[in-house]
Amino acid sequence: MFKDTKFKVIGKSPIRHDGNDKVTGRALYGADMNLPGMLYGKVLRSPHAHARIRSINIDKVAKHPNCKSIVTSKDLAKSPETTKEPMYGQVRISNVLASDKVLYKGHPILAVAAKSVDDAEELLDLVDIEYEILNSVTNAEDAIKDGADVLHENWKKSDDILDINNKGTNIGTIEVYKLGNADDELKKSDLIIEREFRTKTVHQGYIEPTNGTAWWRPNDRLTIWCSSQGHFGIRDSVAQVLGISASNITVIPMEIGGGFGGKLSAYLEPLAAILSKKSGNPVKMT
Numbered sequence: 375m376f377k378d379t380k381f382k383v384i385g386k387s388p389i390r391h392d393g394n395d396k397v398t399g400r401a402l403y404g405a406d407m408n409l410p411g412m413l414y415g416k417v418l419r420s421p422h423a424h425a426r427i428r429s430i431n432i433d434k435v436a437k438h439p440n441c442k443s444i445v446t447s448k449d450l451a452k453s454p455e456t457t458k459e460p461m462y463g464q465v466r467i468s469n470v471l472a473s474d475k476v477l478y479k480g481h482p483i484l485a486v487a488a489k490s491v492d493d494a495e496e497l498l499d500l501v502d503i504e505y506e507i508l509n510s511v512t513n514a515e516d517a518i519k520d521g522a523d524v525l526h527e528n529w530k531k532s533d534d535i536l537d538i539n540n541k542g543t544n545i546g547t548i549e550v551y552k553l554g555n556a557d558d559e560l561k562k563s564d565l566i567i568e569r570e571f572r573t574k575t576v577h578q579g580y581i582e583p584t585n586g587t588a589w590w591r592p593n594d595r596l597t598i599w600c601s602s603q604g605h606f607g608i609r610d611s612v613a614q615v616l617g618i619s620a621s622n623i624t625v626i627p628m629e630i631g632g633g634f635g636g637k638l639s640a641y642l643e644p645l646a647a648i649l650s651k652k653s654g655n656p657v658k659m660t
Contacts, residue, residue, distance in 0.1 A: 392629070404585035404601040404628045405660050412587070413442050413487040415649050415659040416494035417642075418501055420476035420483055423510035424525065427474055427483070431502040435486060438500065440493040443652035445645055446484045447473035451617030465611040465640050476505075477525050487649040487657045517544040582631025588646035589656035596650075597624045598643050603633040611640040616647060 395401040435441050450467055472481045484501065488494040509523040516522055527542035560566060586600040596618075602608045605625045613620040630637065642659040649657040 396629070401629045403582060403631060404587065404599060405582075405658075407587040407599050407628070407658055409587070409589060409656040409658075411655045413489060413649070413653055413655045413657045414491045414494050415485050415487045415642075415646055415657045416491065416498060417482045417485045417645065417659070418498045420472065420479060420481040420505075422476055422505055422507055423479045423512070424508040424523065425476050426506040426508060427472065427476065428504040428506055429502075430484070430504075432484070434500040434502070435497050438497060440488045441486055441497050442489070442655065443487045443649045443657075444484060445471070445486075445648040445652070447471040449648050450615055450644070465615060465644075467615055470615055470640070470644055475525075475527075482645075485645045485649060485659070487653055487655075511544065578632070578634035578636035580632030580634060580636055583660060584637060584641050585658070585660040586641070586643040586646045587656060587658040588643060588650045590647055590651035592654075595622055595624070596647055597626065598647065599626045599628055600643055601630045601633070602627050602637050603630065603635070604638045607638055608640050608643060612644050612647060615640060615644040 392401065430446065432444055432446070435444055450471060452467075468477075470482065471485075472483050476483065483503065486494050486497045488497060511517045511523055511525060517525075522544060524542040524544055526544070526546075582601055584601060586598060588596060588598045590596045596612075596616075598608065598612065600608060602625065605627045609620050609623045609625045612625075613623055646657045646659045649659075
């Protein structure tokens with residue numbers, strides 16, 4: 375019990391406990407991380423909205439003196455894909471790095487680490503990728519038409535598990551919400567108005583870009599510093615992508631410059647972790 379029984383919060387201005395650090399510059403965000411021997415990672419992304427990856431040649435990159443490590447989809451754990459949206463603490467591994475196919479412009483394909491951001495970006499120019507460009511499907515109406523180009527060629531129509539023997543479908547799932555008898559209620563209506571409403575995909579619009587710094591130490595312990603809204607979820611999804619135990623991973627949340635639900639799942643963290651393991655140095659990605 376409070377000693378002051380007249381304690382009130384309505385109408386008061388509570389003190390922000392993180393206020394002083396933020397206005398004085400003491401607060402540390404993910405991009406502020408600076409560790410001894412730290413490297414910088416950059417991601418190579420697809421220039422095509424829909425294409426099959428025929429081959430990836432990284433010989434020039436691997437032999438370049440500025441390349442400290444490189445990660446491709448071959449370095450990620452293998453797990454069955456599902457049409458269901460990943461739950462908290464899970465991630466669709468094909469979203470981390472594409473393997474056989476790219477599904478949207480900007481789809482990550484590989485990442486490299488170097489001593490500077492400029493060096494890492496220049497290394498990406500040395501990667502030689504052969505694509506088979508496919509027709510893209512950019513809206514739901516076209517995607518469900520007969521004969522539409524299928525993005526996920528192994529998705530079943532009747533199940534949520536991918537099946538390599540099925541021709542696939544663009545319909546990931548069908549959900550029906552039912553309450554009462556709509557037909558009966560419509561018959562009782564004096565006026566029925568039918569309209570079709572459309573909206574576009576939106577982004578959360580947080581000011582601080584996603585970021586992640588990883589240090590995979592010789593004792594096989596992994597520490598990650600990142601801007602996150604769900605630190606245990608990041609830990610679990612990184613463990614899934616890397617195929618290691620979550621007990622070997624420590625996630626340290628930094629100050630966050632906005633998220634609004636957009637920083638709940640792993641993004642750059644698994645890539646930074648593998649680049650760190652291969653190079654032996656901490657790696658920061660922004």
